[in-house]
Amino acid sequence: MLSVLSPAKTLDFETPSETRMATQPDYLGQSRQLIDILRDYSPQALSQLMGISDKLAGLNVARFEQWQTPFDADNAKQAILAFQGDVYTGLEASRWSEDDLEWSQSHLRILSGLYGMLRPLDLMQPYRLEMGTKLENPAGRDLYAFWRERLTQDLDRAVSESSGDRVLINLASNEYFGAIDRKRLGADVVTPVFKDAKNGQYRIISFYAKKARGMMSAWMVQQRLEKRDDLKAFDLGGYRYNAAMSDHDSWVFTRETQ
Template structure:
């Protein structure tokens, strides 16, 4: 089984990584093309394009101008340790053993607006470029058009490498839109996490994101390979609900 997750806006490039080794991203040439496009943007341009504050716009102009190759441990960090959002709180990669890092390297992929697809141990430099950003480029009017079939082809290659026909989608809708479902050589299973609030079960973003990370970690640590095994996920009080699920959407409920 291959799992995909989204990146995070929050980053940490200060704390040393506990990962045992590092690798280079597959699409650095493409990333450099996007950096070149981004380098033509002023802080005011980025503020408008990304709907961010002036301070964040200034920060990201600085990041773009500092981005440089080659990547090494002095100027970059392993992706799974660099991202620090809610999903990654649940994932808690700092708790991984060396063997778990290496298993994740084969069975986990992070979708990215700038890097396309990242393996956990791939080095990355700090950035902010969400997949839904309407950044005009040589490939089209947005990042979905820029990446085209590359992301799907990369996932297909890895599915073949691990001899699997199952993709666990723990990414957000924005990022999973970059995957071409009709050419992906796998069954897609998407878990949904709902919490009890105001007399009904509903998706609460903060909790759902953390739960995606918790499931990702559980899959890695237990080397889960089948849909049937996924149904046993019960971290933080979530329980699989058969009556709310179907073959491709697995619903997990929590009532606190």
């Protein structure tokens, strides 16, 4: 069984890594193709392409210019420790043991617009490139065309090679999981949904839902979860599995107002 997450816009390359364990991303050749395309963009053009401020565009133009291989401890950082943001606040990977990090390598993946798909300990350099970006490339008009076939095949293989049930726990956003051709996955897909009670109704509240995705993924790693039904025991942050609101593919976890 394997879980999949989205990346984060917020990055931390200042805090020293807590581990020396590191691996190389599988798709650096494809990443370089995208970098070569992005290097042709001026800050103004990148701002328009990505819908970001001129300041952020200038920062990322500089990042693309500085991007280079090989990746090592001096110019890159493990993805699970570099990404920050709501999901990764819930994940708290900096508190994981070495055994947790090692186990996660075969049970957790992070989808990425630039790197395709990352294992937790894969090194990466700072970037911003969301999966939904309409970046023209040799495969088509956007990053979905560039990544979909490759990521679908390799994610399915990663689920097969992980231990336990042949199930993919989808904790990624719709934008990122949209890069996967779900119909071509041989694995079953379970998508957890987190809802909070508000004004007498259960609703998805983005900040809490994102944090809960991280908490669930960390819990799966630390519990060495390998059976689909064991996921129903998740109870961190006050969430509980709600059988009445769930179906075969969408598992709803609810909690009362904090």
